[in-house]
Amino acid sequence: MNPVNYLYLAALLFTIGAAGVLIRRNAIVLFMCVELMLNACNLAFVTFSRMHGNLDGQIIAFFTMVVAAAEVVVGLAIIVSLFRTRHSASVDDASLMKL
Amino acid sequence: MENLIALLVAAPLLGAAVLLCGGRRLDKTGHWLGTLLAAVSFGIGAVLFADMLGKGAEDRALHQKLFSWIPVEGFQADVAFQLDQLSMTFVLLISGVGTLIHLYSVGYMEHDERRRRFFGYLNLFLAAMLLLVLADNYLLLYVGWEGVGLASYLLIGFWQHKPSAATAAKKAFLVNRVGDMGLSIAIMLMFTTFGTFAFGPVLSSVGETSEGTLTAIGLMLLLAACGKSAQVPLQSWLGDAMEGPTPVSALIHAATMVTAGVYLIVRSGAIFNASPDAQLVVAIVGAVTLLFGAIVGCAKDDIKKALAGSTMSQIGYMVLAAGLGPIGYAFAIMHLVTHGFFKAGLFLGAGSVMHAMNDEVDMRKYGGLRRYMPVTFATFGLGYLAIIGFPGLSGFWSKDKIIEAAFAKGGTEGWILGGVALLGAAITAFYMTRVMLMTFFGEKRWQPAPDADTAPSAEPAAEHRAGELPHPHESPKTMTIPMIVLAFGSVFAGGLFSLNESFVKWLEPVTSFEHGHPPIGAAAVTGATVVALIAGVGIAYAMYGRRPVPVVAPRGSVLTRAARRDLLQDDFNHVVLVRGGEHLTRSLVYVDHSLVDGVVNGTAASVGGLSGRLRKLQNGYARSYAVSMFGGTAVLIAATLLMRGV
Numbered sequence: 001m002n003p004v005n006y007l008y009l010a011a012l013l014f015t016i017g018a019a020g021v022l023i024r025r026n027a028i029v030l031f032m033c034v035e036l037m038l039n040a041c042n043l044a045f046v047t048f049s050r051m052h053g054n055l056d057g058q059i060i061a062f063f064t065m066v067v068a069a070a071e072v073v074v075g076l077a078i079i080v081s082l083f084r085t086r087h088s089a090s091v092d093d094a095s096l097m098k099l
Numbered sequence: 100m101e102n103l104i105a106l107l108v109a110a111p112l113l114g115a116a117v118l119l120c121g122g123r124r125l126d127k128t129g130h131w132l133g134t135l136l137a138a139v140s141f142g143i144g145a146v147l148f149a150d151m152l153g154k155g156a157e158d159r160a161l162h163q164k165l166f167s168w169i170p171v172e173g174f175q176a177d178v179a180f181q182l183d184q185l186s187m188t189f190v191l192l193i194s195g196v197g198t199l200i201h202l203y204s205v206g207y208m209e210h211d212e213r214r215r216r217f218f219g220y221l222n223l224f225l226a227a228m229l230l231l232v233l234a235d236n237y238l239l240l241y242v243g244w245e246g247v248g249l250a251s252y253l254l255i256g257f258w259q260h261k262p263s264a265a266t267a268a269k270k271a272f273l274v275n276r277v278g279d280m281g282l283s284i285a286i287m288l289m290f291t292t293f294g295t296f297a298f299g300p301v302l303s304s305v306g307e308t309s310e311g312t313l314t315a316i317g318l319m320l321l322l323a324a325c326g327k328s329a330q331v332p333l334q335s336w337l338g339d340a341m342e343g344p345t346p347v348s349a350l351i352h353a354a355t356m357v358t359a360g361v362y363l364i365v366r367s368g369a370i371f372n373a374s375p376d377a378q379l380v381v382a383i384v385g386a387v388t389l390l391f392g393a394i395v396g397c398a399k400d401d402i403k404k405a406l407a408g409s410t411m412s413q414i415g416y417m418v419l420a421a422g423l424g425p426i427g428y429a430f431a432i433m434h435l436v437t438h439g440f441f442k443a444g445l446f447l448g449a450g451s452v453m454h455a456m457n458d459e460v461d462m463r464k465y466g467g468l469r470r471y472m473p474v475t476f477a478t479f480g481l482g483y484l485a486i487i488g489f490p491g492l493s494g495f496w497s498k499d500k501i502i503e504a505a506f507a508k509g510g511t512e513g514w515i516l517g518g519v520a521l522l523g524a525a526i527t528a529f530y531m532t533r534v535m536l537m538t539f540f541g542e543k544r545w546q547p548a549p550d551a552d553t554a555p556s557a558e559p560a561a562e563h564r565a566g567e568l569p570h571p572h573e574s575p576k577t578m579t580i581p582m583i584v585l586a587f588g589s590v591f592a593g594g595l596f597s598l599n600e601s602f603v604k605w606l607e608p609v610t611s612f613e614h615g616h617p618p619i620g621a622a623a624v625t626g627a628t629v630v631a632l633i634a635g636v637g638i639a640y641a642m643y644g645r646r647p648v649p650v651v652a653p654r655g656s657v658l659t660r661a662a663r664r665d666l667l668q669d670d671f672n673h674v675v676l677v678r679g680g681e682h683l684t685r686s687l688v689y690v691d692h693s694l695v696d697g698v699v700n701g702t703a704a705s706v707g708g709l710s711g712r713l714r715k716l717q718n719g720y721a722r723s724y725a726v727s728m729f730g731g732t733a734v735l736i737a738a739t740l741l742m743r744g745v
Contacts, residue, residue, distance in 0.1 A: 025722075
């Protein structure tokens with residue numbers, strides 16, 4: 001199969017993720033969309049690795065996974081504590097950080 | 100011999116230092132120390148004078164360099180003295196009259212608690228004044244110039260507990276500052292033009308300089324002279340300066356300091372000779388002031404202020420003579436010296452009268468004093484005859500020569516200047532006769548002394564009790580001896596100087612001299628002067644001798660009332676300078692508020708408005724931040740692709 005198709009898939013997934021981040025209000029969904037964007041990037045990296053015949057892209061994909069895992073830990077903790085105090089997971093409710 | 104010159108200045112300077120720093124233990128003896136050091140200065144001056152007389156006219160000038168003051172490449176300022184015939188004349192006048200007035204002050208200030216300080220200031224004045232006339236360059240002269248200004252300030256305000264004295268001191272200082280500005284500008288101009296301030300190089304290289312520059316320097320020097328010598332338009336301080344103790348008025352504001360301006364003009368004669376415009380302005384200033392002072396002197400009832408007006412007028416004569424060029428310089432200095440004698444004598448006489456009359460200064464409350472104070476009457480009378488130019492006395496010789504020289508200037512100017520000088524002589528005779536008649540003749544118009552609590556007494560010798568009539572008495576010996584000596588000067592100095600034209604010949608190597616030839620002949624001018632004199636005395640006798648003098652001043656004509664207010668000089672200054680200055684500052688403040696502040700505040704307001712709008716972008720919604728992030732990334736990527744495509 002032509003590896004370029006994987007790139008199309010990655011672009012599609014990234015776009016879906018980005019649109020989700022911009023449109024959805026629920027923090028959990030937003031988080032999932034971010035994960036989707038990260039995985040789209042991973043897919044692109046791995047595809048490029050395959051296309052170019054070296055392992056750099058695959059190594060970076062591992063790094064991305066580690067970072068994403070760490071991010072999930074911290075992010076979920078924040079969302080849970082936010083939900084506990086506000087009884088809502090909407091990101092628009094947390095709009096106090098402004099002048 | 101040169102090495103003695105510095106001692107002339109050093110002696111009184113030492114006196115000032117010791118008296119001002121010595122503290123109360125010198126209270127008992129300090130005044131004699133001050134007098135002694137003034138006398139030492141006079142003694143050294145006399146030795147140098149004798150030595151100078153022994154030499155030929157050409158090598159009389161002595162020079163002493165003390166040290167390099169500011170040794171900088173291209174800017175050499177030395178503390179160096181020059182003693183030539185002109186300086187010598189001043190040294191003898193200053194230290195001689197100064198010593199006599201120190202002696203007089205011993206008696207006059209006897210009851211003043213701060214007498215030691217007074218003598219310290221007097222010595223300081225002597226040192227500064229001697230430095231002024233001995234300096235061999237304009238920068239050192241400036242030091243002396245400021246020094247006498249300081250001493251004058253301290254002494255006018257000596258009775259600083261009186262608000263009027265403190266104000267008068269401040270006024271004198273401020274008006275003098277205006278003149279001092281002129282001198283400093285003149286010195287700067289000299290430095291840029293000639294590259295030096297020393298008298299010799301500056302005055303000898305006048306020929307190679309453009310007339311415009313010389314006129315500028317000359318006018319600035321004239322401004323300086325106007326400030327120090329109380330000439331129109333900077334004359335307003337002299338009348339108020341009479342708030343100082345009377346010996347101060349005699350020494351500083353009659354005999355010596357106020358003549359510093361004349362010295363400056365005569366010393367810088369070469370500059371004025373090369374600039375006829377500046378010279379004419381000098382003569383006009385002198386002529387205007389001589390009338391101005393004389394008119395003011397006619398209307399004042401305060402004896403010291405009448406004499407102050409007279410001083411202004413007589414210095415006007417000197418400045419007029421100095422503005423006539425080589426035909427007048429020598430006579431300016433001659434009148435300066437004779438005036439130093441008779442005016443100091445007159446002031447000391449006035450002080451003696453005030454001493455006797457419970458410090459009353461209003462001549463309307465004197466009268467008939469000649470029987471009670473014979474010595475004062477005689478010396479004051481001789482001074483009076485000298486100042487009005489009674490034939491044979493000092494004032495006659497010097498003033499007549501000035502009037503002659505004014506006519507000899509030639510052309511219409513000569514006629515106008517000569518006419519003014521002649522008119523001035525008549526007015527001088529009038530106001531001095533008025534002073535004489537009101538003080539020493541007529542019936543007694545003595546008034547009881549004012550209540551000591553309500554009227555703050557001016558003079559320290561206030562030993563009177565409130566509510567009593569004064570008991571006039573002759574002053575002590577320390578006061579009468581200086582008056583007698585000065586009276587001798589008033590009588591004989593002029594004749595001695597004119598004998599064989601000795602004074603003119605003596606000064607000629609320094610000031611240069613040309614014989615002036617008045618268009619109507621010298622004898623006719625002398626005759627006219629005598630006629631003017633008789634007319635002035637006659638009118639005064641008709642007004643004040645034959646009729647009783649009212650104790651309360653009559654309302655008088657418009658001119659009299661204006662003259663009582665010093666011919667509205669203060670009102671003029673108030674309206675033109677004070678109000679003008681206020682308007683100027685107000686408009687500057689307005690410009691500052693509207694324009695400068697406007698620009699600054701406008702910038703701040705526009706930045707604020709812009710940020711207020713930019714602030715709206717920061718709305719706290721994480722998703723909108725995400726949009727801008729995505730948008731920015733998209734733009735960056737698009738730009739990168741586009742750039743690569745190009």
